Amino acid sequence: MTRTRFHQGLDDLKQKLLTMGGMAEQAVERAVLAFQNRDVSVCELVLRDEAHINAAEREVDEMAIDLLAMQQPMAVDLRFIVACIKINSDLERVGDQAVNIAERVMDMVNNPKADLNVDIPRMASLSINMVRDALNAFLTADVEMARSVLERDDLVDNMNREIFEAADYAMTHSMETHRDAIDTMLVARNLERVADHATNIAEDVIFWVRGADVRHHAQM
Amino acid sequence: MNAGIHVENLNAWFGSTQALHNISLEIPEKHVTAIIGPSGCGKSTFVRCLNRMHETLPNTRVEGKVIIGDLDIYGKGVSPVSIRRRVGMVFQKPNPFPTMSIYDNVAAGLKLNGFGNRRELDAIVEKSLRQAALWDEVKENLKKKSGASLSGGQQQRLCIARALAVEPDVLLMDEPASALDPISTAKIEDLIFELKKQYTVVIVTHNMQQAARVADFTAFFLMGNLVEFDKTEKMFTTPSDKRTEDYITGRFG
Numbered sequence: 001m002t003r004t005r006f007h008q009g010l011d012d013l014k015q016k017l018l019t020m021g022g023m024a025e026q027a028v029e030r031a032v033l034a035f036q037n038r039d040v041s042v043c044e045l046v047l048r049d050e051a052h053i054n055a056a057e058r059e060v061d062e063m064a065i066d067l068l069a070m071q072q073p074m075a076v077d078l079r080f081i082v083a084c085i086k087i088n089s090d091l092e093r094v095g096d097q098a099v100n101i102a103e104r105v106m107d108m109v110n111n112p113k114a115d116l117n118v119d120i121p122r123m124a125s126l127s128i129n130m131v132r133d134a135l136n137a138f139l140t141a142d143v144e145m146a147r148s149v150l151e152r153d154d155l156v157d158n159m160n161r162e163i164f165e166a167a168d169y170a171m172t173h174s175m176e177t178h179r180d181a182i183d184t185m186l187v188a189r190n191l192e193r194v195a196d197h198a199t200n201i202a203e204d205v206i207f208w209v210r211g212a213d214v215r216h217h218a219q220m
Numbered sequence: 221m222n223a224g225i226h227v228e229n230l231n232a233w234f235g236s237t238q239a240l241h242n243i244s245l246e247i248p249e250k251h252v253t254a255i256i257g258p259s260g261c262g263k264s265t266f267v268r269c270l271n272r273m274h275e276t277l278p279n280t281r282v283e284g285k286v287i288i289g290d291l292d293i294y295g296k297g298v299s300p301v302s303i304r305r306r307v308g309m310v311f312q313k314p315n316p317f318p319t320m321s322i323y324d325n326v327a328a329g330l331k332l333n334g335f336g337n338r339r340e341l342d343a344i345v346e347k348s349l350r351q352a353a354l355w356d357e358v359k360e361n362l363k364k365k366s367g368a369s370l371s372g373g374q375q376q377r378l379c380i381a382r383a384l385a386v387e388p389d390v391l392l393m394d395e396p397a398s399a400l401d402p403i404s405t406a407k408i409e410d411l412i413f414e415l416k417k418q419y420t421v422v423i424v425t426h427n428m429q430q431a432a433r434v435a436d437f438t439a440f441f442l443m444g445n446l447v448e449f450d451k452t453e454k455m456f457t458t459p460s461d462k463r464t465e466d467y468i469t470g471r472f473g
Contacts, residue, residue, distance in 0.1 A: 002406035005413050006433070069456040070432035 006071045010080060013063045014138075017084055017091070020056040021135040023049065024091045025128060027098035028194055032124040034105045035187055043102035053095035060088040076208070083208040087138065090197040090204075094131060097190045097197075104183040104190075114170045114177035116163075116184055120191070123159045126152065127191045130198035137205045149202035150214070156195035163188035222289045223306075223389035223420045224249040225270060230284035232265050232274055239265045241444045243284070247437070249389075252412055252421045254435035254452070256428050258467070261441040263424045267392045270422065271307040272300040288390060305333070308383030312395035314375035316367030316382070322349075322358050325367040325378055329386040344385055351418075352381035353411050373404025380411065384419075391415060393423040397430065409434045428468055432456045440464045 027046050034042035064085050067073060073081055130149050137146040167185035171178040206214050225247035232240040240262045247253045255263040268274040269282055272293060286293045293303050316325050324331075326345045335341060345362070349355040354377040358365070367378055376396060383391060393412070397405040412434045415421055425431050431438050432452060439449040440461075448461045459465045466472050 002403065002410055003433075004410050065457055066453050070452065072429050072433070 003071075006067070006073075006077075009063070009067050009071065010077065013060065013067065013081070013084055016056065016060050016063060017087060018135060018139060020053060020060060020088070020091050021131070021138075023053050023056065024094040024098070025131050025135070027053065027095050028101070028124070028128055028131065028191075031098040031101035031105070032121065032128070032191075034102055035108075035124075036121060038105060038109050040106055040109055043106050046098050046102040050095055050099050053092060057088055057092040061085065064088070076211075079208045079211060083138075083204040086204045087201050090200045094194055094197045097194045100190045101187050104187050108180055108183045111179045111183075112177050114167075114174065114180040114184065116166050116170055116181060118163045118166050118184065118188070119159075120163070120184065120187060123156060123163070123188060123191050126156050126159070127194040127198065130156070130195050131201070134198045134201035134205065137202060138208075141205070141209045143206055143209050146202040146205040146209075149198055153195055153199045156192055160188050160192040222249055224289070225390065225420065225422070226285070226287040227270075228285040228287075230266075230269060230286060231282070232262075232269055233281040234265075234277070235279040239444050240269070243446045245439060245446060245449050247420065247422060249289075249420045250416055250418070251436040252416045252423060252434055253437040253439065254431035255422065255424045255439050255441060256426070256431045256467075257441035257447075258472075259426065260443075262444040263441045264394055265444075266441065267309075267394055267422055267424050270390070270392055271304050271309055273304075273309070275300070305329075305386050306388050307390040307392060308386065308388040309392045309394070310376070310379050310383055310396050313399055314372060314379050316370070316375050316378050318366060318368040320367055321363045322365055322367055322370070322378060323362040326381045326385050329382060333386070345381075348381040348385040349378075351384050351415065352377045353407060353414075354378060354381055371404070373400050373407060376400060376404070376408060377411065380408075380415075384415075388419065390420045390422065393421065395424055395426065398425070398427065405430070428456075440467060442467070 027049055030042050030046050033039070034046065064081050067081055130152055133145055134149045136142065137149065164185055167181040170181040203215050206212055227247070228244050230240055230243040231238065243266060255266060257263050265274055270286055274280050274282055282294065288306060292298065317328060320328065323345055326348050327341055330341060330344065346355060349358065354374060357374060367375060370378060397408045400408065409430065412421055412423065423435065435452045437449065438452045438455040440447045440455065442463055448455065448459060448464045450460070455464065456468060459468065
């Protein structure tokens with residue numbers, strides 16, 4: 001193997017991005033836990049850790065830019081670095097969504113709970129699994145796993161629509177709990193965005209491995 | 221031993237033409253420093269001043285200070301030959317001694333210096349060839365094959381082994397890969413990366429991508445002046461001087 005330094009740089013970039021992925025995933029898990037238990041102390045953990053994710057985003061960008069500037073990557077290596085830059089941005093936004101959820105929960109503890117027939121934990125677990133599988137696909141260059149992430153996005157979109165309708169119904173029928181209904185609707189919206197970011201990551205993995213652009217339902 | 225290179229107000233002339241103007245920089249030890257710049261910018265002249273080779277050409281002159289470790293190489297009574305033992309050099313075109321065997325090519329410098337112990341010589345030849353990543357390819361034919369029988373890339377690594385055999389502190393490389401194909405170039409670049417663990421390496425290259433790939437520090441020369449010297453990452457992502465930016469982005473040169 002030649003170009004040892006370059007390949008070491010690519011490995012380091014991948015490791016750094018996976019570490020960041022773990023942080024973003026954990027942030028969403030914690031935010032959902034805070035939602036389930038209406039636990040402000042867990043919300044504060046999420047807010048605190050956002051700074052680490054933001055710092056990791058800057059580091060990943062710097063590593064990727066240095067590799068582009070200094071190693072003249074071609075073909076699969078070029079696609080890999082471009083994919084990393086895009087995945088980096090999606091992971092940072094996953095972290096932002098976790099913060100948004102935590103902020104909703106901090107509002108919710110002050111208000112009476114709405115009687116909503118919605119399953120946020122299930123939606124959360126679908127979204128988090130999509131992020132996890134997208135990152136695993138990135139780890140192992142697994143196109144099939146990436147595709148399975150894309151297929152699950154509709155499920156989460158549908159749940160988001162159902163929760164929207166349920167919140168709308170609750171708001172029109174019980175004014176005292178309308179704020180809790182709004183917060184719940186926004187949490188669902190944030191989780192739907194998390195799934196969108198997982199979808200983007202999966203698309204970037206396919207672009208890296210296959211060189212195929214599958215965004216916006218283009219043919220694989 | 222510290223083998224950083226301190227260059228202070230270095231000027232060099234060819235006849236009445238001044239090739240270098242007041243160059244001052246600190247080349248850190250055990251790192252790779254690349255010298256880049258367009259043709260005629262003085263980059264080769266600069267490295268040839270680091271082992272007193274510039275003065276071997278007719279009508280040339282050098283002024284200023286070059287201190288390697290604690291040795292002032294232009295100091296009174298310092299012989300150019302002793303400097304070249306501490307500062308090895310590899311040139312653009314591989315130049316093995318064509319009639320000598322691979323073994324003798326590597327051993328030549330030591331033999332010239334009166335080094336006679338056969339067993340130690342064998343050990344140094346092997347060590348140097350290993351450091352130059354050539355040992356495995358030539359170990360069967362060390363004394364049977366001539367240096368000239370090797371491929372271009374192998375010949376260049378042989379020249380690197382020859383330079384390493386005298387155990388220098390500094391290795392100067394003037395366009396060491398510009399005559400080689402991409403695979404041989406990649407091998408030389410990997411090798412340079414390994415060598416910096418033990419040596420201070422200064423590489424002249426007109427291939428700035430190569431500088432970006434191998435060097436820790438980069439100096440940009442233009443018309444005999446040092447325009448910018450910084451960490452390579454900085455030079456190739458956010459250079460401080462507009463002229464550096466214009467050169468590395470291909471807007472002139």
